[in-house]
Amino acid sequence: GAVVSQHPSWVICKSGTSVKIECRSLDFQATTMFWYRQFPKQSLMLMATSNEGSKATYEQGVEKDKFLINHASLTLSTLTVTSAHPEDSSFYICSAKGRAQDTQYFGPGTRLTVL
Amino acid sequence: DAKTTQPTSMDCAEGRAANLPCNHSTISGNEYVYWYRQIHSQGPQYIIHGLKNNETNEMASLIITEDRKSSTLILPHATLRDTAVYYCIVSRGGGADGLTFGKGTHLIIQP
Numbered sequence: 001g002a003v004v005s006q007h008p009s010w011v012i013c014k015s016g017t018s019v020k021i022e023c024r025s026l027d028f029q030a031t032t033m034f035w036y037r038q039f040p041k042q043s044l045m046l047m048a049t050s051n052e053g054s055k056a057t058y059e060q061g062v063e064k065d066k067f068l069i070n071h072a073s074l075t076l077s078t079l080t081v082t083s084a085h086p087e088d089s090s091f092y093i094c095s096a097k098g099r100a101q102d103t104q105y106f107g108p109g110t111r112l113t114v115l
Numbered sequence: 116d117a118k119t120t121q122p123t124s125m126d127c128a129e130g131r132a133a134n135l136p137c138n139h140s141t142i143s144g145n146e147y148v149y150w151y152r153q154i155h156s157q158g159p160q161y162i163i164h165g166l167k168n169n170e171t172n173e174m175a176s177l178i179i180t181e182d183r184k185s186s187t188l189i190l191p192h193a194t195l196r197d198t199a200v201y202y203c204i205v206s207r208g209g210g211a212d213g214l215t216f217g218k219g220t221h222l223i224i225q226p
Contacts, residue, residue, distance in 0.1 A: 004158075034213050043202075044159065046213035059213070093158045095214075103149060103210040106158035 003027050004096050006107035013084055014115055021079045021110045023094030029074035030096035034104060035067075038091040050077055074098075084114040119203045124221040133190040135220050137203030140184040147208045148179060150188045152199040153219070159202065162188065166208065198224045 050071035
């Protein structure tokens with residue numbers, strides 16, 4: 001149990017375009033979802049926290065207008081990177097927690113490359 | 116969240132127990148110790164967590180000192196597939212807070 005999926009697993013896009021990444025909890029209802037980013041040879045950094053039906057809370061230094069997060073249902077959260085630039089190239093990972101879980105479960109990650 | 120200190124890397128022979136230490140001397144009374152691992156280019160995998168009692172599951176054992184200032188994750192019979200970066204994280208219980216990842220320990224299982 002407690003499986004989290006992400007789609008796509010990798011994406012390449014041109015500079016200036018927008019990219020949407022989906023995060024789904026497959027076998028539980030996620031009351032809270034988190035988005036992290038990981039640059040090469042670095043650790044994961046929390047970007048934002050979203051509760052179902054509420055606006056996301058962004059960490060300091062993360063632009064909320066650039067990284068749009070929607071958590072419209074108990075099984076789906078989306079991260080849209082708007083007007084992507086090469087410096088946004090990174091590994092984006094979501095995690096989810098439901099009422100029956102006392103820890104977060106992570107998705108497999110999405111590798112974004114912006115050319 | 117309290118900070119944790121872990122060795123940068125460790126080696127362990129296949130089939131042996133891998134013991135990964137973690138210091139968290141500033142842990143608060145309501146903070147749990149969580150362990151995750153990340154295999155290259157994958158999302159982190161939850162291993163185990165505990166508050167003050169030792170814990171065991173099908174993956175590992177977690178030993179927390181009585182003063183809760185340090186802990187040890189034990190993989191009882193390491194296999195090559197256990198090669199990964201292991202993260203020790205302290206956080207409030209319930210999993211509702213975002214996690215602060217340090218650099219972790221790169222565990223390398225040697226054949």
